[in-house]
């Protein structure tokens with residue numbers, strides 16, 4: 001498809017953002033300080049010549065990819081390597097196809113008055129012994145300071161928690177061993193403790209916190225007050241630590257103030273020490289919240305801080321990623337510094353037990369990798385891959401060689417570079433956050449697509465690219481346009497997920513609706529009936545393709561009507577929908593599922609309802625009438 005002229009044109013475009021970004025944001029100091037390795041030329045990306053990665057019609061993918069949906073508020077599932085989008089899981093948003101945000105079952109998860117939008121960044125699938133166990137996916141909402149848990153059997157969120165005392169949850173990560181019992185959520189924006197108005201005008205009193213949730217109950221276990229804004233985070237491969245990058249260590253309120261320091265830090269929380277202190281009653285609370293809070297700020301401790309280690313890290317560091325398969329190192333990507341900082345977890349042990357004094361001695365390498373390093377991922381051969389936002393590249397570098405170079409050896413740790421299109425953010429190799437890391441594919445989530453796709457107006461598609469990393473050189477194998485704006489992705493093996501084909505009748509997702517029917521004396525599987533309770537009317541019906549159990553029901557103007565539909569079809573993929581015309585009601589009812597929605601019948605007359613999921617040759621005829629008598 002491309003010829004030489006296209007390539008020249010491409011070079012002109014790709015460097016535009018890099019240069020403007022350097023002068024506009026990072027200042028002169030950022031362009032300096034390059035090692036020879038970092039200057040090594042890159043190959044322009046070329047599509048793979050053969051089609052060994054092609055997944056033909058009817059063939060199944062090798063991996064499930066979990067993609068955040070960014071400000072769409074959802075999580076998406078892609079097949080890898082085809083990059084085919086398989087599913088959108090609504091979480092913080094309203095979704096008309098599924099009725100998420102419309103049904104009573106989803107409103108119980110969302111909360112009646114909670115915001116109906118979000119900004120999802122970091123999907124994380126639960127672990128057993130640092131391997132994906134396919135039970136849950138956790139996701140943060142940066143916009144409304146929430147964390148959600150998605151059940152991966154039915155692909156629906158079952159818990160959404162608003163985190164108190166902080167503003168904006170950004171980083172999200174999970175305990176890996178022995179299994180995911182804790183979820184860590186990094187608070188980003190700094191505010192006065194308890195948002196106390198007395199300190200509104202005094203930024204020196206602004207702080208944020210790391211939050212730990214119980215993964216089983218989704219209750220908040222504790223919070224730790226910390227210096228500076230928290231950004232991304234990751235755990236080690238023990239139960240002990242969670243590390244978070246911190247930008248704005250100066251706690252500035254404006255961009256120039258935030259850009260001040262040459263070094264910010266990586267803060268590493270000592271989880272057993274925090275939980276022991278709480279067990280000893282050495283915690284406080286903030287504001288109205290009952291969550292135990294410990295103080296992990298430096299100034300709160302005269303001697304060595306028992307709760308947190310602050311490792312000076314250049315400069316506004318961003319991604320934090322523990323290296324598989326053993327979890328020996330943690331790589332923090334420098335963003336405004338052209339470096340990555342490699343921390344050895346065993347040295348973190350040494351600092352907390354007092355045998356190491358200088359926090360910087362936990363750093364074992366600081367390779368120069370290129371401009372704008374944001375996130376790092378890994379293969380199973382000792383190599384790291386770092387996304388370079390300003391260079392629009394992925395750089396492959398060897399971790400042990402970078403350590404040798406840090407110790408003074410003359411060794412080039414850079415292995416390869418590949419252009420991406422354009423201005424990449426997150427990056428994730430197959431299984432790279434788990435023991436099963438296999439070094440086959442790498443997803444590169446590029447923030448700009450510019451000329452890579454047909455233009456569709458001022459809002460351009462983002463570009464999720466797929467790179468084959470199985471060989472010495474990286475090969476670009478796919479461009480995947482995607483709707484705004486995924487931040488992060490992960491890939492798990494197809495056999496590590498075992499989603500349900502139908503619902504079971506005792507699924508807790510609709511247990512409260514079943515209990516309501518029982519209280520009304522209604523057997524959901526047989527009854528098609530209307531129960532009146534004052535001006536509340538509950539309409540129970542079944543669905544079997546192509547029929548609703550009720551083809552009409554009668555209510556009075558002003559009634560609060562709850563329609564409960566139970567799908568008796570028991571064949572995978574035979575779903576029905578219940579759509580009430582002109583009432584904003586539409587929801588899914590999958591095989592063996594019960595779904596319900598409540599609305600006011602505020603207009604007299606005839607109102608049709610219809611099945612909205614194509615289910616049968618007579619799908620169009622699957623309908624009925626709500627007859628509303630005037631008040």
Ligand code: CUK
Nearest residue numbers: 121374425426487488
């Ligand atoms: S952040 Cu978006 S590119 Cu929210 Cu993980 Cu780095």
Ligand code: CUA
Nearest residue numbers: 611613615619
């Ligand atoms: Cu039932 Cu379409």
